[in-house]
Amino acid sequence: MKLPVEDCLDEIVSAIVADTPVVLKAPPGAGKTTGVPPALLNAGVADSGQIILVQPRRLAARTAASRIAKVVGAKLGEEVGYHVRFDRKAAASTKVIAMTTGILLRRLSSDPLLDDVACVILDEFHERSLEMDLALGMIHRIRQSLRPELKLVVMSATLEPAPIVDFLGDALAVTSEGRSYPVDIRYAPSLSRDWIDRQVADALPQMLGSTSGHVLVFLPGVGEIRRTQAAIAERGLDRDAHVLPLYGDLSPKDQDHVLAESAVRKIILATNVAETSITIPGVTGVIDSGQSRVLRFDPAVGMSALRVEPISQASADQRAGRAGRTESGVCLRLWPANTHRSRREVDTPEISRNDFSSAMLTLAAWGERDPAAFDWLTPPRQDSVQSANALLKSIDAIDAAGGLTDVGTSMLSLPLHPRLARFMVAAAHRGVAAKASLAAALLTERDPFRGFGSSEQAKVHTASDVVDRVERMEAFAEGNFQNIDVGSAKQVQRVAKQLLRTVSKISATTTDKKISANESLMQSLLAAYPDRLAKARQRTPDSKSNSKAVYGVMVGGRGVKLDRRSLVKSSELFLCIDVDAKGTEALVRAASAVDEKWLPGRMIREMDEPFYSATSKAVVARRRRYFVDLLLAESPIECRPSEEVANLLYDATHHDVGRLFPDTDQAIQNFIARVRFICQHVTDADLPDLSDQGIQEILYELCQSRTSVAELKRAPWNDHLRGRYSYEQLQQIDRLAPDSLTLPSGNLARIEYADGKPPVLAARIQELFGWPDTPRIAGGRVPVQLHLLGPNRRPQQITDDLANFWKETYAQVRKDLRRRYSKHYWPEDPTTAKATHNGLKPRS
Missing domain, CATH: 3.40.50.300 (P-loop containing nucleotide triphosphate hydrolases)
Structure with a gap:
């Protein structure tokens, strides 16, 4: 044809x-x-x-x-x-x-x-x-x-x-035109809340009845394939058809079996490997879950995470087309028709979402040191390039200028991610290539131990989940088939054998008989995962087991939590090898302990660091040792005034300067309020403003020679505040906004100033006899608000119009208070009466 x-x-x-x-x-x-x-x-x-x-x-x-x-x-x-x-x-x-x-x-x-x-x-x-x-x-x-x-x-x-x-x-x-037969595309009536395996099992009888050929089912991953196989078997749908998985890691022999022509009907459960490139003869029915598992890289944390996401419209069309390659077919999409247009039209290019380190290593080998200068159909994200550059330098694959190192050259011969290639090279140099080949295969292939936990023997002596799995694979090779998926284990063996053959050209350069093979393997992991070093920070009881849940912080500041089955829970330092980065706390499925003495000196730095302690309300100093940016240890040292210390103290205190004034000295707050009052009401006063910014400038000056809040509270604030003004200006302040006034009684009464409020003078009514009207300040611009107190020192009237009070209100106040306080002086005419300093009747 x-x-x-x-x-x-x-x-x-x-x-x-x-x-x-x-x-x-x-x-x-x-x-x-x-x-x-x-x-x-x-x-x-x-x-x-x-x-x-x-x-x-x-x-x-x-x-x-x-x-x-x-x-x-x-x-x-x-x-x-x-x-x-x-x-x-x-x-x-x-x-x-x-x-x-x-x-x-x-x-x-x-x-x-x-x-x-x-x-x-x-x-x-x-x-x-x-x-x-x-x-x-x-x-x-x-x-x-x-x-x-x-x-x-x-x-x-x-x-x-x-x-x-x-x-x-x-x-x-x-x-070119295509060749395809009509495909009847059907949609689910609504979005089901059931698991995908149940949805597929529910849909299969109708699909098998609607078509005569094989049925191809698209699922996100191998986990869903296995669960769907079980659901199909439970319903007996596999009696008259072969149910076959199809995914990338399947052995070539099994893949060929799926692709071979067959008179027996097949139900093929596939990932997106069956979406393009291959033709499966006889497929006339497609059930599409509408999902795929997508790897997305987050440069902010330097990790990739697999996420199940809706496929694009283009992918959905590709999948549907599989039902019409040889004759008319049917495609059932497990999502409603009205939601189809909300899907992306095409898939996002991997360069916009994937880890860039492998590509960058390839470019370095090609002599291209600057990815930005390379010809791209779609340029990579700048943060992805920066993250890849940092990783490759940290594992010694490229030098400071971006050129390929000898280590990087050795890594290129291995068909692995740069991390694992670096691990293999380091392990080969340490003479443990065979163990490393098993470890690398375990980290790239399907985990044969998932669901089986760790071995009892490992719990006694192993502080590495990776070493534990390697030892169990070695036991499997000797005939121990307990707690292991045999098919996955054989695939790991095949890959490990190929890796060992590839890395065999790299000879051992460092062999220390005092170091065990397992320890050498663990040190080799450090060479590949230096940016995944974590330090335990919290151990709490685990409700799901008798052990404790271990939380830590990783290089870069990302929080992590060890899998409850991990063997590394007692280690202070550990590498996060297999990480699920989806949650707030990244779940570490496989970890490996690290001895601090293994850490490369070039990545360790020691610094004397001051920081503000909210507990002690002071800037304190610590001598800290870091691996990259991960704090390893610290010890207290003396904190001395410096510009850095001053900045820390200022940053911690400038939001609320008022709390730094001496508790017993109200004159400071009053002086500030007096200056602000003048600047508000006397526009031609020409005084330096004591705004928040101005006071913060004084605070910054005081911080230069101090380290704590307590020292700031003892500081000569009044001297620094008044020191901003000349003698003439201070006299002007006293004249326009006096701190107090002499009352007719002869007593001094303080005027209280507050931002946004009138000046307030509080005094007993008897002390004001003889004042015909309200005193005014600010050059006569602003009347003082008088709080007229009774003998009990409580306000009887608040007014800024004393003349009106005497004329309209005093008689009633006199009448009310005279009965209660008969010994006090209550003249009929307060404007001509003589004021008394204690409120009592004057002696005749």
Whole structure:
């Protein structure tokens, strides 16, 4: 049967032969993966070098190579081959080779110009993996600089060609029609609250009845696949069909079994590996959970977290298309139709959400020290670049200038994240490569011990969850199959064997017979995870176990909590190896204890640090020892006045300066209020203002020679306040806002000033006899508010119009108080009567 892409092959071949890059948009079913490479092969493109077909996944690379080999009539591994991690089936004479993006990037590190390559085909580019974006940029750079004849094809199922054409500059955009049959897309009536496994099990009977072929179920991850398998078995839906899992870490043999044609009906439970690139013959039904597990990197804490997120509309279309590859089909989406448009149209490029350290290490190996100067289709986030730069420097992969170190060069040979590659290199140098290979495999493959807890033997002597698992894998190799998932354990063994073979070229350089192999392994972990060092800060009873819950703080300040099954709970310092960063307190699923003497001196600093103690209300000093920014230890030292100390004391106290004045000295507050009163009412007074800012300036001066609140309270505030004014200005203050007035009785009465309130003078009525009217201050601008007190010292009247009080109110007050206080003086005419200082009747 003719493939739709065949109508475009002549145009594609002509452009490629003329060294013009091609950007091909071809929907699923067009046949681009199996049609374009053979066409280029037949056109003689491979006469000058290999044709590399790049796929984002191992499964896709293997299946693509197998299908292309059938198309060209070749035996797989000869003219057509593949190369994925730890699995290569190709010969020196291979002309078309399918490989994963990671393999291509490692080849670019060792062969920067791809001298033996004639053409690179980047397939499934719409997935926008970070590695694929990096490969595009590197190949574009090669073509621009030294090899314009290097041919390039970028193939995508959904991505519009225009942005890529613009990026490449001289590319040809080609669009192919797809070949697919109608797919009846159905939606769930409402959003179910059930677990996905139950939703799938509920939907399967209807799907099996609506279609005659195999059913493909898309699930977020392996955990959901296993739970769904169990739910299907509980309902007996597996009696007439094979229920098969399909995910990236599945063994090649099991993957081939899923993809093989079968007369027996299959229910295939898959992650998004089945979304593109591969064709499963006979699928006519799709059940789509609408979710995928996405890795997102948070540069703020330097960690990635897997999150289950809704898929995009483009991904949903890709998944639905799987039901119509061979005949009409049905797709059931487990979400309501009215919510579909709220999903993103396309997926977010990985470069905008993923850890950048692997890409940065690859660029450093390529001689590119500044990622910002590199050609990107979508530039990386600056904070991700900074985080990657910091990590690679901390593990000695790059130097201060961003150049690759010897350690970094050794790391590049390992198909691992830079952390684990650094761990393997350190372990090889310490002579424990075999144990490290098991540890690295355990950290990259599915955990064979999840759900089984730690071993009883380990609880006695092991202070490392990683070492515990390595020892249990060693026991498994000797025949101990207890508390272990055998299938996962065998996969760990396979990967460990390949890693050991790869790292075997690195010889041991430091062997100390006094150090055990396990301790060497733990020290090697430190070389890879220095930024994950944590210190225990709290141990509380754990309601779920008899032990204590351990909380700590990690380099960078992130709070962490040890998994309750961890063996590292008694350690003061530990590495956070396997971390779930989703919560407020990151959950550490695997940790490893650290002896402080292992810490590299270049990352330790000792500082004398003053800080303000709210408890002692003083600036105190500590001698502190840090690993990066993690406090290891501290001891008290004498705190002496300095500019730094002054700033700390000022910062802690300037928000409420009033509490720093001596408790017994009201004159300070009154003086401040008097100056503020004048500045408010006498605009031409020309006095320095005692605003909050002005008083804070005085506080800052006083802080220069002091370290505590107690010392500030003993400070000569009055001298500093009055010292801001000349003798003439002080006289002006006393004249315009006097501290007190002499009453007709001869007594002095203080005037109380307060911000936003009138000046207040309180006195017994008898002391004011003879005053015809209210006294005024501020040059006569403001009347004093009089609080007229009775013999009991309580206000009988509040007024700023004394003349009116004498005329209108005094007679009634006199009448009321005369009966109660007959011994006191109550003249009929207060304006002419003689004032008394004690309120009593004057003696005749």
